[in-house]
Amino acid sequence: MRAVNREKLASAALIVGVFVLWEVSCLVFGISEIILPRPSQIIATLIDRWPALMPHAVQTLYTTLVGFALGVGAGVVIGLLIGSSRLAYNVAFPLLVGFSSIPKVAVVPIFVLWFGSGTVPAVLTSAIICVFPVVVNMATGLATTEPELEDVLRTLKASKRDILLNVGLPRAMPYFFASLKVAVTLSFVGTVISETVASNRGVGNMMLIASSNFNVPLVFAGLFILAGLGVALYVVFSLIERRVTGWANRKTEFAGG
């Protein structure tokens, strides 16, 4: 327990240290706020402009969460289909790799073409960008299930569905949660890209306008908001993960509960 606390303290100190270093170097080298504003200036802007920034933050969070939910839902379904049969896994994987290697930024103009600018393309970009990590992880989790574990159920004359529910899915959970943590941060990337390209709301749009006005502290304030939202969601999923898949890490607090 001591060692864990010390680690937490060290990583908090590192975070604070980085900001202090940033602040001090800006002052020492006399860097203009047009190039790189100091953290204190950014925080001041953030507090100062909060009433105007809040709706943008809410819009971005909402768009991201909707897109994320859609993307994860689709990812789980596709992952289940592909992962539950070796044939499907081998046949579909090349196509999947091809799809996932397309830079998702490139599809934003297509979505704008189809659905106009605004919330819809942002939701879709955010969804499509987080589908693939989920699919790949779900499929891998299912496909790597030890045959011995399945044999245990097969001698009991379990149906395919029984095996999926009792072995496949629980076995894939650690993979699933690992992909969620990746997906949720990617999902923000998707939303912000789309907001930057084609929207009149959201943090991405706000940053674009601020940068064209050379309001650099405001641009950085946008970055801070995004970082804050991203970290918050990551933490939420880490906590859920620890409750659900503690067995995979052999966590003692999981065993106790």
Add this chain to the structure above:
Amino acid sequence: MFLQNATPAETAELTTPTGLKPPGGARPIIEFERVTVSYGRDAAATQALAESTFRIDHGDFIALVGPSGCGKSTILKLVGGLLTASSGHVFVARREVGAEDVRIGMAFQNPTLLPWLSIRDNVMLPLKIARPFREEWRQKRKTEYRDRADALLAKVGLQDFANKFPWQLSGGMQQRASLCRALIHDPTLLLLDEPFGALDQFTREELWATLQTLWMERRPTVLLVTHDLRESAFLANRIMVMSARPGRILVDEQVDFARPRTLDTTYQPEFTSLTHTLRSLIVAARSGAGAPS
């Protein structure tokens, strides 16, 4: 044959009411009719099991021994429905395998416990899956089924570990839990694929006694695959010795030591001579492996 029973006086003393012979005479539960198994196709095919025909009676305890790769586990998988025969017929309880209503419990060399379930939940798994228990799973999982699992765990000395997770237990304890899981649904057929192979000598001998006790109480038909000749002689009523690949049954031998057998039994001259004979049979089978068939 080469096996002599203990002196009459000793037999009378050791024999229990459960006795040695299967109850109800010779009712076959497993029948193999000219069964073969090969992997791969055409020229590249390797024959794992040469044509085999045999029967196993209800309530009997069979050990399958033989050199490694001879198809012992193949027989087990055929009975368990994990593998289909390339030719011939496997009947379990008079029905072709796969369609039968026979309840099967199986334990493997690895404990294969599900790591996300507590020991108790692992043991209860067959009750959740196998008929007829699954119909009442929801009503009884917190009451009757739970008590049943706890009672069985207590019998193998794991009563204090029901809430633990598999990784918190030693290998021997995990294997005990795995045995409980194989027995919880009162299977008519218990398939054991080298269940004690990965354990140390002392733990293994302890578990022999546990398994014997459980078998004498419940009398499932047991098919035990093992490399350990002492294990087979200690546990089984009947030992089938297999040849090297493609496996077939070389010798089919009754073992008539009185039950319950104890570790002292294993130091009797009859026991030693039996394992010695088995050993020489398997050595002969191994050396025959390279010869053209």
